[in-house]
Amino acid sequence: MQVIQTAEYARALYRTHGDRAEAEAASRERMCDAAGKRAEAEDWRAVRRAIRSLRGANES
Template sequence: MQEMEIQDYARRLFDAHGTKAIAEAAQKASSFEEKGKPDEARTWRQIEAAIKLIRGPNAS
C-alpha cells in the first residue's frame, strides 16, 4: 500500500470510528503478526501511526 493510500484509509477509518480506530488498527496489526504475515502487519502499523497523527497530540 502506498503512503497516499495509507493516509486515505487512515482518514476514512478515523472518520468512521474516531479514536477507536487506533485500537482497531493495532488489533489488525497484531492479528497479522500472529499469523506470520509481516507485510500486512507493517501496513496496519503504518495506518495506526497515521491515525495517531490525524488525531493530534492533545487528544487522549
C-alpha cells in the first residue's frame, strides 16, 4: 500500500470510528496475520501508525 493510500485509509477509519479507529485497524491486522496475509497485515500496521499520528495531531 502506498503512503497516500495508507493516509486515506487512516483518515477514513478515524472519521468513521473516532477513538476506536486504532483498535479497528489492529483487529484487521490480527485477522490478516491469522489468515497468513502478511503483506496486508503490514499495511494495517502502517494504517495504525498513521491513525496514531492523526490522534496526536488532533489532541493538541
